[in-house]
Amino acid sequence: MARIGPEEVRELATLARLQLSEDEVVRMTGDLAAILDYVDALRALDTADVEPMTHAVPFDCPLRADRVGPSLSLEEALANAPRREGSFFEVPRIVPVAGAPEDEP
């Protein structure tokens, strides 16, 4: 039985902010189903008394001293921006303009 269908793939793509063409949805559905079938082998493994391993080595989350150090300048931080305005990254408007049509860019 197929465990993942095109509907769920479209929903996941929306959640992942990933635009997929219809061809990509079809292909992705098949690929994910095959991979999920493969990883099902893990179900045979008894892990009831096993602690999840979140780090490869013992790790105690060290904290650095809370001191201000050198950091990137504004110009360096903005140098790769696809679009900028002054000292800001520019993006499409997210707050509607009062009285303007809904899809105003």
Added chain:
Amino acid sequence: MIDVRGASAVALADGVRAGKWRARDVVDQYLDRIARLDPALGCYLLVDTAGAQRQADAVDAAQKAGRDPGPLAGVPLGIKDIFCTRGVETTCASKILRGFVPPYESTATARLGAAGAVALGKLNMDEFAMGSSTENSSAGPTRNPWSPAHVPGGSSGGSAAAVAASLCAGAIGTDTGGSIRQPAALCGVVGMKPTYGRVSRYGVIAFASSLDHPGPFGRTVEDAAALLEVMAGLDPLDATSIPQPVGAYRQAARAGGEGLGGVRLGVPTEYFQAGMDPEVEASVRAAIDELARAGAKIVPVSLPHTKYAIATYYLICTAEASSNLARYDGVRYGHRTAQARSLDELYAKTRGEGFGAEPKRRIMLGAYVLRAGYYEAYYGKALRARRKIADDFSAAFAACDAIVTPTSPVPAFKFGERSADPLQMYLADVYTVAPDLAGIPALSQICGLTQAGLPIGLQTIGPALGEEICFRVAGAFEARTDWHTRLPPEAAR
């Protein structure tokens, strides 16, 4: 002046330090080879001619003035395009990062530069290090110098192929599921993945943070050891880097020449099973016999959870990748779609246009396994299986000092042979993923050639912080054989 074809990095550095030849002449020889040979091989995404010549001149000036030019003086290196290099475009072979010029330098490349090494340019890879053949690069594939019809392996295929073809004296890469060792095996060079945290990940573009291991490629075991000695060590900029002192890796590599008396080498039965190419099996078994003649005691060991490693790996790495790749949103750097009317549309179109098929697949799979309701059944289960796989190694190392296995079940495959089926490509990592899950060091070196002239890789796995035993075992094999001196046809030109 030395001929750089097949030259070792440490020999080049020794000559520069002794004033026998200039770093600039060494670098110019490599730049000339790249100009002549790389159009057919496709190792480099970017060649930084002016930057490399400037760094080489600085090394020569230091040497001439009597200042120490560093242990890697004038060693020309290729840098996998996953390492951020200040002022030099870094794309991870992805369209979504095209044009990205990092404002900072990765710790690994900064340390190599401070040791006198010279960065020649940025090397090709599978997009975001996702793949085992370099076919997933948005810039097109790299060819295997031993046979242009075959893949170089991946994801650090450009790094392995460039070292094999003497288009650099050494290289660096990253290994998340085998991405250093598998291409090293398929191209017949040395590739070393150290203990997790041994080399800082600062400035390394993240794929799966709990699994990403930066490491070196060399023509010889000592070359790889020399690079690792410089790259390794605690870094305040990476909270997961580890504080233990860096070992004497070069010395360990050389000590291998004196034999392996007192060393117990484990051979896991689970790594010699159906699906392995018979020429690979014969060659690796002969290599193990050679290690026994060097004085090692061969002991059978068992890693019973090996069969779960690929599934565990792909659940964890896709979950982490899905989170890490969320940062590519078209706002702060890289590609941005030309046509978005809203912020949501900007994100979705930018990402749909910018990512290739494999990152898309992994983002989707990662999003699926992290979903509320599925999380414990997939991601939680995989984290528990990861512990079982790591425990297998701990148990095995009670009976042996290092483990020897094939690196890849098959030699280099042809373009297109596996790329149509993502699962088939994933299975190419069957012998390399487990050491990444356990975070333990592992090295690949050449131990033979097939009838068709393709390299075969021998993998040596050590316990956590056991880099020295890996280098010693590999050094012993290298001292007793001459496989590492063979040059691929493409390098002889």
